[in-house]
Amino acid sequence: MKRVQFGRYGGPETMSLGEHTLPELAPGRVRVRVRAAAINPLDWKIRQGVMKIVTGRKFPQGMGSDFAGVVEQVGTDVTDFRAGDEVFGTVEIKKQGAFAEVVDADARLVVRKPASLSFSEAACIPIPAATAWAAIVGAARAQPGSRIFINGCSGAVGSAAVQLALAHGAHVSGSCGPASVASVRSAGVDPVFTYADKASFASNGPYDAVFDTLGTLSVSDGLALLTPKGRFVDINPTPGRMLRGFVSGRYSMVFATAGFKNLQELAGLANEGKLRSSIGLEAPFTDALSIVKNAELGPRPPGRIVLLMRGN
Ligand SMILES: NC(=O)c1ccc[n+]([C@@H]2O[C@H](COP(=O)([O-])OP(=O)(O)OC[C@H]3O[C@@H](n4cnc5c(N)ncnc54)[C@H](OP(=O)(O)O)[C@@H]3O)[C@@H](O)[C@H]2O)c1
Incomplete structure (x- = not known):
C-alpha cells in the first residue's frame, strides 16, 4: 500500500510517496482503510526530528497522525470493533503513518465515527x-x-x-x-x-x-x-x-x-454540533507531498487541510 514516508529527518524534500507493507497486525490494534487524514503541525515537526528522542532513528518512517476510515481487521483482544465499522482516531507519536492507504492504530485511540460527520470532519478531531x-x-x-x-x-x-x-x-x-x-x-x-x-x-x-x-x-x-x-x-x-x-x-x-481518553466524548460533542472544524481544503492523497509542503511553508488557505484517499 502507498504511504507518505521519509528516509531521514529534515525538510519537505525528505518526503516521498512510497510502497510499504504493514507487519502482521499486533494484538490490541485495528487496521483501518483510511478515507481521510487531517494535517497537523505535529506531522512536519516529527519529520523535522523535533521528537527524535521518541521517534528514534529507524527509517523509513510513515507520516501523519489523525485519520478516519473503515476497519479492515482487528487484532486479538479487540472486542470494540469489527471489520466494516466506520471509525476515526489517531496513532502514537512513535508509530506515525496515517497519510497512507491503510494504517494500524492502537484500538484505545480509535472510536466510532458518528454518522452525522463526514470522514474529513471526523479526521479533524483527534489531536x-x-x-x-x-x-x-x-x-x-x-x-x-x-x-x-x-x-x-x-x-x-x-x-x-x-x-x-x-x-x-x-x-x-x-x-x-x-x-x-x-x-x-x-x-x-x-x-x-x-x-x-x-x-x-x-x-x-x-x-x-x-x-x-x-x-x-x-x-x-x-x-x-x-x-x-x-x-x-x-x-x-x-x-x-x-x-x-x-x-x-x-x-x-x-x-x-x-x-485521547476523551475521544468518545469529543465525538459526542461533534455529533451534537458543539465541536466543529472549519475545513479549508480537501485534496487528493496523490497530491500529499505538495500539500504537506505548502501547509508547512505557507501560505495556506484558512481552515484545516485534509487528504482524501481513493473511494471518498
Ligand atoms: N502539546 C501538544 O500535544 C500539541 C498538540 C497540538 C498542537 N500543538 C502545537 O500547538 C501549536 C498550534 O497548533 P494548531 O494545530 O492549532 O496550529 P494551526 O492550526 O496552524 O494554528 C496556529 C496559528 O496559525 C495561524 N493559522 C491557522 N490557520 C492558518 C492559515 N491557514 N494560514 C496562516 N495562518 C494560519 C493562526 O493564527 P492567526 O490568528 O494568525 O489566524 C493560528 O492561531 C503548534 O505549534 C502545534 O505544534 C501541541
Missing part, C-alpha cells in the same frame, strides 16, 4: 480537540462563569478550545491575526484582540485561565494575566518550559495524549 480538552477541561478547569483568555484562538487547537470552553459555560476572550478577527468573533470570542494588542488583552484581565496555543507568551507574561488562583496553560514545549511545568502549581504544559 486538536484532545489537546484543547486537556488544556481547557483538564488544566484550566473551565466552568460556568470562568474567564478564559486564549492566545491564538483561530487555529485548529485554538478554535476547538474556544468551543469546549463555551460548552463548559466559560466566558472566552482571545487573540488572533487580523484576518481571523471576524470569524473568531462569530464563534463567540468576546472581546477579540490582535496579537499586537497586548496592552488591551492585559487590561481586560485578570483571567481564571490563560491558554497559549502559540507559545508566544513568556511564562511570566502568562502568569501576570491571571487571578491569584488562575492557571497558565501551554502546549509548545521547550526543555525549560517542561521543567517549569513540573515544578509550578500555576503553569502547566499539556499534551494531546492527556486528552
Whole structure:
C-alpha cells in the first residue's frame, strides 16, 4: 500500500510517496482503510526530528497522525470493533503513518465515527480537540462563569478550545491575526484582540485561565494575566518550559495524549454540533507531498487541510 514516508529527518524534500507493507497486525490494534487524514503541525515537526528522542532513528518512517476510515481487521483482544465499522482516531507519536492507504492504530485511540460527520470532519478531531480538552477541561478547569483568555484562538487547537470552553459555560476572550478577527468573533470570542494588542488583552484581565496555543507568551507574561488562583496553560514545549511545568502549581504544559481518553466524548460533542472544524481544503492523497509542503511553508488557505484517499 502507498504511504507518505521519509528516509531521514529534515525538510519537505525528505518526503516521498512510497510502497510499504504493514507487519502482521499486533494484538490490541485495528487496521483501518483510511478515507481521510487531517494535517497537523505535529506531522512536519516529527519529520523535522523535533521528537527524535521518541521517534528514534529507524527509517523509513510513515507520516501523519489523525485519520478516519473503515476497519479492515482487528487484532486479538479487540472486542470494540469489527471489520466494516466506520471509525476515526489517531496513532502514537512513535508509530506515525496515517497519510497512507491503510494504517494500524492502537484500538484505545480509535472510536466510532458518528454518522452525522463526514470522514474529513471526523479526521479533524483527534489531536486538536484532545489537546484543547486537556488544556481547557483538564488544566484550566473551565466552568460556568470562568474567564478564559486564549492566545491564538483561530487555529485548529485554538478554535476547538474556544468551543469546549463555551460548552463548559466559560466566558472566552482571545487573540488572533487580523484576518481571523471576524470569524473568531462569530464563534463567540468576546472581546477579540490582535496579537499586537497586548496592552488591551492585559487590561481586560485578570483571567481564571490563560491558554497559549502559540507559545508566544513568556511564562511570566502568562502568569501576570491571571487571578491569584488562575492557571497558565501551554502546549509548545521547550526543555525549560517542561521543567517549569513540573515544578509550578500555576503553569502547566499539556499534551494531546492527556486528552485521547476523551475521544468518545469529543465525538459526542461533534455529533451534537458543539465541536466543529472549519475545513479549508480537501485534496487528493496523490497530491500529499505538495500539500504537506505548502501547509508547512505557507501560505495556506484558512481552515484545516485534509487528504482524501481513493473511494471518498
Ligand atoms: N502539546 C501538544 O500535544 C500539541 C498538540 C497540538 C498542537 N500543538 C502545537 O500547538 C501549536 C498550534 O497548533 P494548531 O494545530 O492549532 O496550529 P494551526 O492550526 O496552524 O494554528 C496556529 C496559528 O496559525 C495561524 N493559522 C491557522 N490557520 C492558518 C492559515 N491557514 N494560514 C496562516 N495562518 C494560519 C493562526 O493564527 P492567526 O490568528 O494568525 O489566524 C493560528 O492561531 C503548534 O505549534 C502545534 O505544534 C501541541
